[in-house]
Amino acid sequence: MHILAVTQYTHSQLDQLFTRADELRNYSSPKQRKELAELHKGRQLCSLFYEPSTRTRLSFEAAAVKLGMGVVSTENAREFSSAAKGETIEDTIRVLDAYNFDIIVLRHHETGAAARAAKVSQTPIINAGDGKGEHPTQALLDAYTIYRQFGRLDNLHIVMGGDLANGRTVRSLAQLLSSYPNNRITFVSMPELQIGEDIKDVLKASKTAFQETIDMSSAFKTADIVYWTRLQKERLADPSTLPTDGFVLDPEILTHLPAHAIIMHPLPRVDEISPLTDSDPRAKYFEQAGNGLYVRMALLDQIISKRII
Amino acid sequence: MHILAVTQYTHSQLDQLFTRADELRNYSSPKQRKELAELHKGRQLCSLFYEPSTRTRLSFEAAAVKLGMGVVSTENAREFSSAAKGETIEDTIRVLDAYNFDIIVLRHHETGAAARAAKVSQTPIINAGDGKGEHPTQALLDAYTIYRQFGRLDNLHIVMGGDLANGRTVRSLAQLLSSYPNNRITFVSMPELQIGEDIKDVLKASKTAFQETIDMSSAFKTADIVYWTRLQKERLADPSTLPTDGFVLDPEILTHLPAHAIIMHPLPRVDEISPLTDSDPRAKYFEQAGNGLYVRMALLDQIISKRII
Amino acid sequence: MHILAVTQYTHSQLDQLFTRADELRNYSSPKQRKELAELHKGRQLCSLFYEPSTRTRLSFEAAAVKLGMGVVSTENAREFSSAAKGETIEDTIRVLDAYNFDIIVLRHHETGAAARAAKVSQTPIINAGDGKGEHPTQALLDAYTIYRQFGRLDNLHIVMGGDLANGRTVRSLAQLLSSYPNNRITFVSMPELQIGEDIKDVLKASKTAFQETIDMSSAFKTADIVYWTRLQKERLADPSTLPTDGFVLDPEILTHLPAHAIIMHPLPRVDEISPLTDSDPRAKYFEQAGNGLYVRMALLDQIISKRII
Numbered sequence: 001m002h003i004l005a006v007t008q009y010t011h012s013q014l015d016q017l018f019t020r021a022d023e024l025r026n027y028s029s030p031k032q033r034k035e036l037a038e039l040h041k042g043r044q045l046c047s048l049f050y051e052p053s054t055r056t057r058l059s060f061e062a063a064a065v066k067l068g069m070g071v072v073s074t075e076n077a078r079e080f081s082s083a084a085k086g087e088t089i090e091d092t093i094r095v096l097d098a099y100n101f102d103i104i105v106l107r108h109h110e111t112g113a114a115a116r117a118a119k120v121s122q123t124p125i126i127n128a129g130d131g132k133g134e135h136p137t138q139a140l141l142d143a144y145t146i147y148r149q150f151g152r153l154d155n156l157h158i159v160m161g162g163d164l165a166n167g168r169t170v171r172s173l174a175q176l177l178s179s180y181p182n183n184r185i186t187f188v189s190m191p192e193l194q195i196g197e198d199i200k201d202v203l204k205a206s207k208t209a210f211q212e213t214i215d216m217s218s219a220f221k222t223a224d225i226v227y228w229t230r231l232q233k234e235r236l237a238d239p240s241t242l243p244t245d246g247f248v249l250d251p252e253i254l255t256h257l258p259a260h261a262i263i264m265h266p267l268p269r270v271d272e273i274s275p276l277t278d279s280d281p282r283a284k285y286f287e288q289a290g291n292g293l294y295v296r297m298a299l300l301d302q303i304i305s306k307r308i309i
Numbered sequence: 310m311h312i313l314a315v316t317q318y319t320h321s322q323l324d325q326l327f328t329r330a331d332e333l334r335n336y337s338s339p340k341q342r343k344e345l346a347e348l349h350k351g352r353q354l355c356s357l358f359y360e361p362s363t364r365t366r367l368s369f370e371a372a373a374v375k376l377g378m379g380v381v382s383t384e385n386a387r388e389f390s391s392a393a394k395g396e397t398i399e400d401t402i403r404v405l406d407a408y409n410f411d412i413i414v415l416r417h418h419e420t421g422a423a424a425r426a427a428k429v430s431q432t433p434i435i436n437a438g439d440g441k442g443e444h445p446t447q448a449l450l451d452a453y454t455i456y457r458q459f460g461r462l463d464n465l466h467i468v469m470g471g472d473l474a475n476g477r478t479v480r481s482l483a484q485l486l487s488s489y490p491n492n493r494i495t496f497v498s499m500p501e502l503q504i505g506e507d508i509k510d511v512l513k514a515s516k517t518a519f520q521e522t523i524d525m526s527s528a529f530k531t532a533d534i535v536y537w538t539r540l541q542k543e544r545l546a547d548p549s550t551l552p553t554d555g556f557v558l559d560p561e562i563l564t565h566l567p568a569h570a571i572i573m574h575p576l577p578r579v580d581e582i583s584p585l586t587d588s589d590p591r592a593k594y595f596e597q598a599g600n601g602l603y604v605r606m607a608l609l610d611q612i613i614s615k616r617i618i
Numbered sequence: 619m620h621i622l623a624v625t626q627y628t629h630s631q632l633d634q635l636f637t638r639a640d641e642l643r644n645y646s647s648p649k650q651r652k653e654l655a656e657l658h659k660g661r662q663l664c665s666l667f668y669e670p671s672t673r674t675r676l677s678f679e680a681a682a683v684k685l686g687m688g689v690v691s692t693e694n695a696r697e698f699s700s701a702a703k704g705e706t707i708e709d710t711i712r713v714l715d716a717y718n719f720d721i722i723v724l725r726h727h728e729t730g731a732a733a734r735a736a737k738v739s740q741t742p743i744i745n746a747g748d749g750k751g752e753h754p755t756q757a758l759l760d761a762y763t764i765y766r767q768f769g770r771l772d773n774l775h776i777v778m779g780g781d782l783a784n785g786r787t788v789r790s791l792a793q794l795l796s797s798y799p800n801n802r803i804t805f806v807s808m809p810e811l812q813i814g815e816d817i818k819d820v821l822k823a824s825k826t827a828f829q830e831t832i833d834m835s836s837a838f839k840t841a842d843i844v845y846w847t848r849l850q851k852e853r854l855a856d857p858s859t860l861p862t863d864g865f866v867l868d869p870e871i872l873t874h875l876p877a878h879a880i881i882m883h884p885l886p887r888v889d890e891i892s893p894l895t896d897s898d899p900r901a902k903y904f905e906q907a908g909n910g911l912y913v914r915m916a917l918l919d920q921i922i923s924k925r926i927i
Binding site for chain 1: 659660661662664688689690691692695697700703704705709710712713714715716717718719
Binding site: 350351353355379383395400403404408 | 652655670675683886
């Protein structure tokens with residue numbers, strides 16, 4: 001079973017994954033952690049990163065070692081490996097496949113690389129981001145964060161802001177939420193950085209309500225979730241058209257957000273969320289990152305457990 | 310016991326190594342893999358790579374973790390370590406020796422570095438390639454691949470092709486096979502990239518029959534093994550002298566190869582083996598790479614087991 | 619409990635640490651090493667190095683795996699991580715904190731980074747060097763080396779030589795020894811590379827006797843410890859003022875050193891200690907580096923054990 005895109009998950013599979021993530025999170029006493037470290041002893045994960053992504057790599061590797069797996073790792077395969085000598089990704093994967101790992105986590109700079117790798121691999125491949133393509137575990141941890149907070153992935157109003165045209169995470173999450181009933185999405189961005197027509201088509205096809213605006217405060221008033229990302233001013237044709245709030249989340253703008261709502265961000269954040277926001281109880285972005293650990297543990301556990309059976 | 314060159318192995322030691330590799334390969338059920346992960350628990354391997362060689366490093370580290378060893382690793386010691394401040398390899402090894410590892414796997418850019426390291430180290434050093442010098446585990450996995458296929462290392466006709474002047478793997482394998490009776494070697498290359506006189510002297514001294522040719526198809530007719538490597542056209546004085554087949558293995562030329570023969574390559578391959586060849590049952594180059602894992606597991610196991618006794 | 623500076627240790631805490639280091643050193647049989655590898659199974663260490671320091675990183679990681687901990691590691695976080703996208707060290711630490719490691723070992727290029735990290739981290743941070751700031755485990759291993767040799771850290775005459783103005787290790791060690799009674803320090807260096815006034819003030823306040831000289835041989839006559847470091851000639855205004863011995867330790871100058879004395883160096887050494895000195899039984903610099911392993915094991919063990927209680 002390869003994990004290439006979040007769209008391959010059914011709703012019931014997502015439920016199972018999140019339930020397992022919740023279970024694994026509860027192995028917290030020293031005794032339970034020793035038990036966990038016995039669970040997949042004798043299994044190995046290979047981290048094959050063609051471009052560095054320290055956060056993603058460390059969380060996959062932490063997930064693996066917590067489950068008792070052995071880990072071997074390269075964080076710069078593009079420069080350091082046979083790839084530099086002209087080897088194709090397919091050949092590299094064929095060799096690693098012959099090393100009999102239980103899971104290969106692949107990060108690649110080319111869109112579609114994960115699918116090409118999966119085609120030649122008997123070892124399960126997890127796509128940890130391939131160019132402008134997919135990064136399914138990011139979408140899974142976003143969905144898991146919403147699931148943990150609200151106990152559901154439907155009947156939600158989500159406000160997505162920042163660079164929606166280029167942001168992989170907002171595109172994936174919008175798509176995923178569109179598969180659940182009665183969600184509503186408000187896209188907050190400058191006209192030239194609005195969400196792509198392809199995503200709008202998906203929303204229309206699924207009858208998911210959405211609107212586009214540059215007015216943060218009115219969008220926030222009925223929001224359950226604010227999903228914020230960085231808007232890079234240098235991408236704007238005329239930066240002077242930016243509203244005075246500059247799409248920055250700070251205590252003032254957040255007075256418009258209901259108490260039950262949560263604030264998410266894929267991180268790293270630069271200045272689009274004021275540090276003053278960090279102490280707001282609705283700010284969940286660091287917790288969200290931490291959820292990545294448990295989702296990845298659940299994912300590795302499911303892949304290996306299926307192999308055992 | 311340091312592993313510096315393949316020539317330090319007697320035939321009987323090779324037999325033991327390959328037998329152990331076969332045994333370790335069979336630990337494949339989840340239960341057996343857990344057992345294996347207990348075998349050398351509490352032991353540690355240090356990967357000290359002064360130049361990156363992802364394939365070699367990952368396979369050593371995979372071998373170690375499969376045996377339950379802990380691994381610490383650096384893949385770019387030349388740039389990142391005290392070496393950049395002028396520390397000698399001897400001093401670096403003396404420090405690592407004091408860290409009480411069970412095995413140090415050393416890759417270095419200077420010929421002879423492994424022997425210099427071994428001289429000051431009580432910790433067993435495995436040479437994982439030192440400049441134009443030795444790379445014994447590559448030679449061992451080549452020999453193991455032949456052994457697995459034919460059950461012997463004698464009475465074989467091996468055709469070696471590509472850049473024989475500069476190829477470390479062909480030089481080592483030719484030398485190793487010359488120590489066994491009744492082998493015959495056909496070297497296929499352009500005149501300026503033929504095998505070195507030093508290797509020819511070894512073959513003559515051991516009365517190993519050999520010939521040199523540029524005619525692939527006739528060489529293949531009686532071959533048991535085709536060991537192919539890359540011939541870099543840019544090394545030729547006049548590339549137009551290259552035969553029309555360009556020394557590329559493809560389905561057409563392989564019609565000349567007997568059904569019982571095998572095709573090997575140290576990898577990475579670029580275009581000297583057509584992808585169409587991959588589905589040929591005689592193509593063993595990915596299996597060969599995978600054999601590197603089991604040979605390295607056997608090697609680590611033997612070194613540590615001797616230390617225990 | 620964060621470990622940010624050696625000054626946070628009381629004398630009794632140092633005794634406990636060194637006693638534990640001695641105990642852990644004695645787990646040397648295969649059986650004992652397996653036991654040790656069970657001790658902190660299920661615990662994880664994260665190596666977060668913003669600048670490479672292979673020796674420090676490898677010894678921390680070796681310490682962790684010997685205790686059965688899982689390790690995840692990055693050796694070039696500055697270039698490879700979110701830091702390159704403008705993420706603050708605080709945010710990076712908040713994310714790692716959410717990954718629920720048991721210990722984060724942090725190496726950073728900015729002075730004060732470890733304290734900033736500690737402020738936002740519930741996970742214990744060990745400072746593995748922050749710019750011109752602290753590197754407490756180096757000071758601990760220096761002190762442990764003296765403790766092992768003399769059974770005490772007081773009533774000693776220590777000669778410190780080399781670049782005392784810029785050397786972090788001599789500054790830390792001088793400060794630490796000044797907290798014990800009846801130590802005497804002789805600083806051997808060129809006038810422009812003498813120890814800083816701030817350290818002299820500490821020595822005066824603690825009534826630790828000290829003197830400055832360029833005469834190695836007379837300083838050595840009553841020394842218990844020679845702590846040598848590199849004096850970079852290129853830092854001197856007029857290199858011709860250097861004494862003829864050039865502050866190089868060699869067999870001739872060491873005839874002035876008592877038999878019971880020891881020679882220490884933080885390594886790497888370049889040419890300020892002649893290789894001929896290595897066989898001198900008083901030369902302890904490689905042993906000293908090895909002591910770093912046991913001090914770090916003791917440190918990790920203490921941090922985790924306190925967490926368990």
